[in-house]
């Protein structure tokens with residue numbers, strides 16, 4: 406796997422999904438092209454080969470066409486994740502740059518109009534299905550993401566069959582990061598339920614081995630303490646404010662986002678300095694996590710993203726939800742800071 410930069414181009418979006426942190430879609434910020442061009446130049450010299458765009462929705466980014474021209478000029482491979490909502494219009498901007506495109510990832514959070522729409526709003530299912538059909542007809546490679554919650558966890562196999570039938574190149578399931586809204590709705594699965602979901606996904610992966618690559622995003626239960634690209638310095642994240650942050654899973658997390666995962670802003674430091682700061686912050690984090698689990702009880706919850714969420718104070722608000730199945734895991738990590 407090549408080193409990549411994940412860039413939140415904007416915190417504006419054409420949807421307002423129930424599971425998404427408001428800071429990701431309720432803003433009015435677009436990264437400037439000047440800032441991105443500086444990053445592209447420096448990052449190439451540091452060995453980065455791949456750019457992944459996220460948001461908000463990348464397709465509503467004000468300078469999307471100009472951005473893709475820069476990607477080609479600096480000769481990066483790129484991919485982006487989108488809700489597919491306005492793909493029938495926005496795909497025209499991508500067509501000149503297919504030689505640089507690795508894939509588009511369409512987010513699909515249910516196998517039916519009802520379940521996808523419950524998170525993403527009415528009409529969004531029809532739009533994303535139309536986007537996938539259009540991509541297929543134009544030979545544009547695409548994959549899919551699904552966030553697993555209580556409302557859709559029984560649809561994993563149906564969803565795999567659906568995206569396979571539409572020509573998807575791969576499907577990645579991810580656990581829900583806690584937010585006050587999803588918690589209030591009771592959509593968080595317990596740790597035991599998540600582990601049952603994981604077992605179902607590994608079974609699905611085996612069943613589809615000859616048809617469709619199926620994977621899970623980091624965050625599933627594992628004995629590995631550092632199981633993801635950001636912690637292994639294979640991925641650097643830039644948020645819509647120009648911050649270099651630990652991980653896109655953590656940016657805008659929580660109602661009043663804690664900023665402990667941010668190492669600096671690209672308005673005041675070069676990208677190379679941000680990478681060094683990130684490396685130092687990662688090393689410190691890894692020492693603390695290692696020390697914590699050397700002392701922790703063997704049955705302690707090792708869900709990696711949950712550990713980060715607590716360490717970076719993203720889920721302090723969960724104290725108001727004592728009936729939530731994750732409440733019992735709230736107390737253990739804070740003292741490691």
Ligand SMILES: C[S@@+](CC[C@H](N)C(=O)[O-])C[C@H]1O[C@@H](n2cnc3c(N)ncnc32)[C@H](O)[C@@H]1O
Nearest residue numbers: 424425460461462486487488512550552581582
């Ligand atoms: C923030 S969105 C940005 C890209 C684009 N707007 C989209 O929806 O695909 C990137 C991915 O994060 C997922 N996501 C949003 N909120 C999440 C949460 N609370 N937990 C886990 N994943 C989440 C979305 O479902 C989507 O697949």
Ligand code: SF4
Nearest residue numbers: 418422425430461488
């Ligand atoms: S998940 Fe994506 S489409 Fe939905 S509100 Fe968030 S950024 Fe927008």
Ligand code: SF4
Nearest residue numbers: 623633652709710713
């Ligand atoms: S939240 Fe932590 S464990 Fe999860 S992907 Fe990000 S850095 Fe890795």
